[in-house]
Amino acid sequence: xxxxEQNSEAxxxxxxxxxxxxxxxxxxSPAYLQWYRQDPGRGPVFLLLIRENxxxxxxxxxxVTFDTTxxxxxxxxxxxxxxxxxxxxxxxxxxxxxxxxxxxxxTQLTVLP
Amino acid sequence: xxxxxxxxxxLVTQMxxxxxxxxxxxxxxxxxxxxxxxxxKFLKIMFSYNNKELIINETVPxxxxxxxxxxxxxxxxxNSLELGxxxxxxxxxxxxxxxxxxxxxxxxxxxxxVT
Numbered sequence: 001x002x003x004x005e006q007n008s009e010a011x012x013x014x015x016x017x018x019x020x021x022x023x024x025x026x027x028x029s030p031a032y033l034q035w036y037r038q039d040p041g042r043g044p045v046f047l048l049l050i051r052e053n054x055x056x057x058x059x060x061x062x063x064v065t066f067d068t069t070x071x072x073x074x075x076x077x078x079x080x081x082x083x084x085x086x087x088x089x090x091x092x093x094x095x096x097x098x099x100x101x102x103x104x105x106x107t108q109l110t111v112l113p
Numbered sequence: 114x115x116x117x118x119x120x121x122x123x124l125v126t127q128m129x130x131x132x133x134x135x136x137x138x139x140x141x142x143x144x145x146x147x148x149x150x151x152x153x154k155f156l157k158i159m160f161s162y163n164n165k166e167l168i169i170n171e172t173v174p175x176x177x178x179x180x181x182x183x184x185x186x187x188x189x190x191x192n193s194l195e196l197g198x199x200x201x202x203x204x205x206x207x208x209x210x211x212x213x214x215x216x217x218x219x220x221x222x223x224x225x226x227v228t
Contacts, residue, residue, distance in 0.1 A: 043220050049216060087154065101158060
C-alpha cells in the first residue's frame, strides 16, 4: 500500500541555519508533490508544489527538490528564523484527479534563537 | 476576508447525538473537501466534492455525510456520534478546472469532542 514518511517527528535547529526536511514515498509515482505548513490550532497553509519533471522549485527562502528515482522530496528553509517554527507536511495526490491528497504525518520544526 | 470559514470552532457533544459542521469558501473554487486530523496530528481526507461528484474515502463510516447546498458550501453531517469521532475536522477548497493541479486552502478547523 502507499506509504508517505517524513523524517523524524521533530527537528530542532539553530536560527540562521538551513533546515532540511525529508518526505519519502513508496509504491507510487506521483505526478506532483505539495508542501504545507501548519501552525498549532490552525489549518495547513500551502507553500510549494513541484511536478515530477521539475528537479527543484524555489520561493524566497524555501526550496523543494523532487527525486522520482529515489522517491523522495527534500524541503529546505535557508537562513531559518524562529517564525519558521511549525509543522511541515508533504502531500501526494494518489487519485490522479487532484482530489485525494494523502498527507504525511509531518515534521515539527523548532528554530531556536 | 476569510477565504475558507468553518463553524463552530469548538463542538462538544455526547455519544449518540447528531451534529453538523458548516463550511463556506469565498474563493470561487470548484472543489471542496473534508479532512479529519486525529490526536496524532495525522491529516486524512474524508470527502471531496466537485459539481455534484462526491468522492468518499473508503475508510469513512457512513454515519458521515457531506451536503452541498451550493458551490460555496460543503457541510458535514455526523450521525450517532462515537468517542472515536473526537478530532479536528478541516474543510478545504481548491480550483479544479483549467489544467491543475492546484493547491488547497484550508479552514481554521473544528475541534469536535465526543463525551
